[in-house]
Amino acid sequence: MSQEWLWITIIIIGLLTLGIRLSFIVFMGKMQVSPIVQQALRFVPIAVLSALISPALFFPHGSLEVSSSNIRLIAGILAILIAWRTKNVLLTISSGMACLLILQIFVSLH
Incomplete structure (x- = not known):
C-alpha cells in the first residue's frame, strides 16, 4: 500500500468515526430515549x-x-x-x- 492510500484510508476512517459519534450527539438531543434504554446505557x-x-x-x-x-x-x-x-x-x-x-x-x- 502506498503512502497516499494509507493517509486517505486513515482520513476516511477518522471522518467515519467522527460522523458516527457526532450523530449520537445530534440525534440524542432531538429524541426521547426510553427509561429502559437509558438504564441499560x-x-x-x-x-x-x-x-x-x-x-x-x-x-x-x-x-x-x-x-x-x-x-x-x-x-x-x-x-x-x-x-x-x-x-x-x-x-x-x-x-x-x-x-x-x-x-x-x-x-x-x-
Missing part, C-alpha cells in the same frame, strides 16, 4: 472497561492464570478494592500502578 462504560482490562489481568501470557504469581491480577484486585472503597479514580489508577511497579521490582529481584 448506564452500564456500557463499565462493560467496555471490563472487556479491555480483564484479558490483561487474567491472561497475561496468553493462557488463564489465576494464581498468586500473577502480579497483574494482584494489582488489579487492589485497584478494584480501592475503587470500591474510595470512588476516587486518580487514587485507584495510581495505587494500582504503584502496586504493579512494586511487585514487578520485587519479582525481578527473586
